[in-house]
Amino acid sequence: MDALISLRIRLHELLSTQMSENGHISIERKTRNEAIFRDANEEIAKVREQLTVVDGRTPFLCECEDPTCREIVRATIEDYEKVREYPSRFLLAHGHTWAQGRVVEKKQDYLVVEKTGEAARIAHETDPRTPADV
């Protein structure tokens, strides 16, 4: 039964992949990919915050638009938290691409990109730290 449910979820995700008229993946789909990477990093940050003696930079996943990306970027937990203060900001490995936005900070290991326009709206909507409207 679990396998059937997983298959249905996957099928739904595939069908909901939105393509523009010229066949490119839409800004919405790209931004939702980036938000999925952000969710993964939030889980890593949660574990990291519970650790007491580990130091140095934490390995996070690149939050670019490419769903096949598994690049690691390293950031201190303090720098990571600074990025997360802004729902429209994402950490990306150098040379990786993003949907709609501009670079607001360059670090040795990564870029911080701030979303604009439609991408910013979706980034806010999917931000796990932003309380949902009631």
Next chain:
Amino acid sequence: MSERARRIAENEVLFRTVNERIDNLNERFGEPAEAVQMVCECGRSDCVERIELDPDTYRRLREDPFRFAVKPGHEYPASETVVDQADGYLVVEKKPGEPREAVEDADPEL
């Protein structure tokens, strides 16, 4: 418990968390047929090595919370036993006592 044992365990748990997220992403975005790049799960905080495991092998590894996949040479013989070796990585198992207790302390899931 020594700070060294705790530090090693915390790093290993953190790297394992990253690999768990990578495995979830692989499931979500489409299961790769071949080996996938994971991070070395050793106890060194500055380790940036990657290792390749196929998804089934990775999930079998995760059935034992005291096992980690590390790059050859990244094992700690004082606290870990090499229980398996494959192309490009070793599987180490934490020894009973302090090494296992340190993993239990570090991992919120245990």
